[in-house]
Amino acid sequence: MIPMAPHADPTPTGPTVGFDLDMTLIDSRPGIRATWVALSEETGMRIDADLIVSRLGPPLTDELAYWCPPERVPAMADRYREMYPTYAIEPTLPMAGVRETIAAVHAAGGRAIVVTAKYEPNAKLHLAHLGIDADAVIGDLWAEGKGHALREHGASVYVGDHVGDVRGARTADALSVGVTTGPCDAAELRAAGADVVLKDLTEFPAWLEGYVAERA
Numbered sequence: 001m002i003p004m005a006p007h008a009d010p011t012p013t014g015p016t017v018g019f020d021l022d023m024t025l026i027d028s029r030p031g032i033r034a035t036w037v038a039l040s041e042e043t044g045m046r047i048d049a050d051l052i053v054s055r056l057g058p059p060l061t062d063e064l065a066y067w068c069p070p071e072r073v074p075a076m077a078d079r080y081r082e083m084y085p086t087y088a089i090e091p092t093l094p095m096a097g098v099r100e101t102i103a104a105v106h107a108a109g110g111r112a113i114v115v116t117a118k119y120e121p122n123a124k125l126h127l128a129h130l131g132i133d134a135d136a137v138i139g140d141l142w143a144e145g146k147g148h149a150l151r152e153h154g155a156s157v158y159v160g161d162h163v164g165d166v167r168g169a170r171t172a173d174a175l176s177v178g179v180t181t182g183p184c185d186a187a188e189l190r191a192a193g194a195d196v197v198l199k200d201l202t203e204f205p206a207w208l209e210g211y212v213a214e215r216a
Contacts, residue, residue, distance in 0.1 A: 014110030014212060018150045018174065020160035021116035021123055022056045023182035024201075025098050025132060029053040031088030038087050039080050055183050057162035059117045059142045081119045088122070094130050095181055097201030102133055104205035108212050111135040115149045115158070115168070117142040147171025157211070159204070163192035177207070 022028045036049040047067050060080060064073045105112040113136040116123050120139025127134055138149040146168030150158055158169035161182025169176035170193055178189030178197045186197045198204060 012109055012111050014108035015157055016111045016113060016153055016155045017105050018113050018115045018155040018158040020165050021114055021118055021126065023161045024159060024179055025095055025114065026092050026126055026130065027095055028088060028092045028126065030091040032056065034087040034091060035080060035084050038083055057164055057183060081122065084122050085125055089125050089129050092126055094132065095201055097204060098132060101201045101204045104208050108208060113138065113153050113155060115141055115146045143167045144171045150174050163188055166192040166194050
């Protein structure tokens with residue numbers, strides 16, 4: 001977990017908002033694809049990197065299970081994570097509206113935390129490289145597992161692009177805000193139980209303003 005940002009009030013007056021990482025805050029598809037291609041070339045595994053980046057969300061070990069025998073999954077996961085900083089950090093871009101979104105949370109007196117299935121050290125590398133000012137980063141969690149971290153940090157909202165993120169929000173009794181920038185469309189997110197569905201993060205600051213006003 002990273003320390004709170006210097007501006008963060010230890011007793012925030014606004015909401016704590018959790019965010020997924022891949023395809024919510026960052027477009028990591030080019031870097032993830034490059035890492036899978038490199039892993040395939042190094043190990044000889046036959047991997048469809050384009051298919052993988054079309055369904056980002058679940059844990060790395062779940063994806064590896066499609067491409068190698070179960071006994072090789074732990075070693076391949078370790079190697080992928082080792083290779084990741086070399087191939088995946090530089091090509092990754094921020095999603096539209098991400099900086100305005102984080103700034104809106106802080107302007108409301110709240111905290112912005114990242115809860116992701118990604119290996120935590122690599123998640124932190126992404127945020128540092130792109131200058132995304134999160135107050136805490138919690139990695140290696142998926143779906144309902146995210147809910148426990150959200151509850152621990154007192155998050156009242158969780159924003160994500162996958163139905164697994166909706167499940168995490170539900171586990172934490174947090175409001176689920178879906179964005180349609182990942183593999184799940186609006187209908188899928190609503191069917192999973194999302195309370196709010198936005199096109200992307202460019203719509204989030206205005207939504208947050210209304211949410212905070214309703215709670216005042």
